[in-house]
Every structure is written in C-alpha cells, then in structure tokens.
Amino acid sequence: MTDTLISLISIVCGIIGSNISGYIFKTYTLGIIGNTIAGVFGGIFFIKALGKFGFGPKSIIQSGDVYFSLFALNLFISFVGGAIAVILIHKLKTKMGHG
Numbered sequence: 592m593t594d595t596l597i598s599l600i601s602i603v604c605g606i607i608g609s610n611i612s613g614y615i616f617k618t619y620t621l622g623i624i625g626n627t628i629a630g631v632f633g634g635i636f637f638i639k640a641l642g643k644f645g646f647g648p649k650s651i652i653q654s655g656d657v658y659f660s661l662f663a664l665n666l667f668i669s670f671v672g673g674a675i676a677v678i679l680i681h682k683l684k685t686k687m688g689h690g
Contacts, residue, residue: 592657594648598638601648601669605634608673619681626677633676634669641668 609630613620621629638647646661646668 592652594652597648597651597662597665601638601665602631602634604666604669605637605673605676606630608670609633609677610673612674612677616678619678621677621681621684625680629676629680630673633672633674633679635672636676637668637672638665 606627607630609626610623613623613626620626642648642650642665646664648665651658651661651665
C-alpha cells in the first residue's frame with residue numbers, strides 16, 4: 592500500500608462521513624454534491640492539520656509495513672473531518688444569508 596492509496600482511501604472516508612452526516616442531520620445537508628465536496632475538503636484539511644501528530648499517510652508506511660492502528664486513526668479523523676465540514680459549511684452559508 593502506498594501513501595497515495597492511503598490518501599485516496601482517506602478522501603473517500605471523508606466523503607462517506609459527510610454524506611452520512613448530511614443524511615442523519617437533515618437540517619445541515621448541502622445536497623449530495625455539496626456534501627461530497629465538503630467531505631473531500633474536510634477530510635483533506637483534517638488529515639493535513641492533524642496528520643502532523645504522526646498518523647499521516649507517510650507515517651503509516653514509514654518502515655515499509657502498514658501500521659493498521661495508525662491507518663484506522665487516519666480513516667476515523669478523515670470521517671469526522673468530512674462530517675464536521677458539512678456542519679461548518681452549512682453554518683457559514685446560513686450566516687452569509689444563503690441558506
């Protein structure tokens with residue numbers, strides 16, 4: 592598994608998190624396309640911001656082996672990042688008067 596593949600899996604996990612968040616919290620949904628875009632950016636942002644603590648894609652495969660505990664943490668943070676992004680973008684949209 593390469594770091595690029597880990598990054599792509601993380602992005603997909605962020606998309607899943609944002610769409611599930613939009614489905615559960617119907618008042619915060621941005622539609623399927625809006626949720627997907629929010630999930631991409633939310634997942635990437637959270638992994639880039641918090642990945643410095645040692646669970647970024649390069650850290651996961653640092654020795655050539657895959658550290659599955661770090662990989663699971665990476666996916667969880669990406670999932671949560673996508674979910675939080677939907678809520679924050681909806682609040683920003685509402686604050687600006689477009690929602």
